[in-house]
Amino acid sequence: MPIALWCVLVAAVLPIVCVGIAKASGPRYDNRNPRAWLAQQTGVAGRAGAAQQNHFEAFPFFAVAVLVAILGGGMIDRVNLLAIAFVVARVLYTICYLADWAALRSLMWFTGVGLCVALFVQPAFAH
Secondary structure (H helix, E strand, C coil), X not given: CCHHHHHHHHHHHHHHHHHHHHHHHCCCCCCCCHHHXXXXXXXXXXXXXXXXHHHHXXXXXXXXXXXXXXXXXXXXXXXXXXXXXXXXXXXXXXXXXXXXXXXXXXXXXXXXXXXXXXXXXXXXXXX
């Protein structure tokens, strides 16, 4: 199985990690109304919740881009490298979000989007 598909699994788990950080960082977690609880969080817990939401938003583009790259005949070594780079960018994105480094966080977000585009167009450049 290509490494890129394992990267899809890692990307799918990142939002769960972020919400775990939010739950551990904020005041007493309310499992009866978790979305309202998360919406009221500030500081690290609030930023972890926001990172979780962004991971959910970024995931479909990445997952589809990996599938397009693989099924379209993209060079698998390059596809694997781009997928790994995406996961690294998203982990760095999370670290930047938690640390409140907004400019660097935005750079990591743009990097992730660029890597998704690069994955998506891989079949056009495979020879």
